[in-house]
Amino acid sequence: MIHLAGPYALAAVLAGLGAYGVLARRNAVLMLIGVELILNAANLLLVSVGSVGADTWQAGNVLTLFVITIAAAEVCVALAVVLALFRLRGDVDLTRRAE
């Protein structure tokens, strides 16, 4: 027996922390950490809903696996862009205006 209030509250907190991280960080790599936290909040919601009740197609678990895969692809491309930015500008400061 488990109350779903705990997982839901943790998902909400992680999403809020992720939003803060995306908005408050100047370093582009650290901004990605916020994105990861938001994705984890979504995953936690999927798993917690899928773990109780009748989940005929195992959608909670399978969709979480899919989101983890998509997150890996996203991080791969995003870090390639960040490294390209670093090579062109010499820093990864998101607040600095491009010349």
Place this chain on the structure above:
Amino acid sequence: MTTLDIAFAGVGLVAAASGLLAVTTRHVVHAALWLVVCLGSVAGCYLVLGAELVALVQLLVYVGAVVVLVLFALMLTRAPIGPNPEVTTSRAHRALAAVLGAGVTALLLSVLLPVAGPARKRPGTSNTAVAEQVFGTWVWPFEALSLLLLVALVAAFAISRMTRAAEVAQSALPEMTAPERISQ
């Protein structure tokens, strides 16, 4: 309160605290290492919720691969060791970001908590059932995902090649005359 609730509260508190540190610390490398703790304790949450396969994949892909990629990127962008005020925005900007983050949390809590309901049975997921569904119901999305991974790989490669070509063009430009530049 059941045993599972108490176990979830334990790992959940670790996840929330390390997530907070990951987005607020001024040590660039510490942020990535707190992310490891946060993602690992989220994997613990999955275990408490009975999704063993997802917990293992979380450990393998997130903690094993994504965080290593982030650390590599920090290394390649010459992230400084030690506290660095340059990584966060100004105080007013951070206050606004905190208000917006708290707003996101409050909005999600107000939507989710009313539908949480009473304590429910947690049957636990059998890996056999997940495997049957992945290769049965979800087989086409699964194949599409493999294509997506390939496209992401090629895109990352193409982006890094493109900037190298731009660099070569930039370094070659001063030695050329104007007509040559136009013909390029």
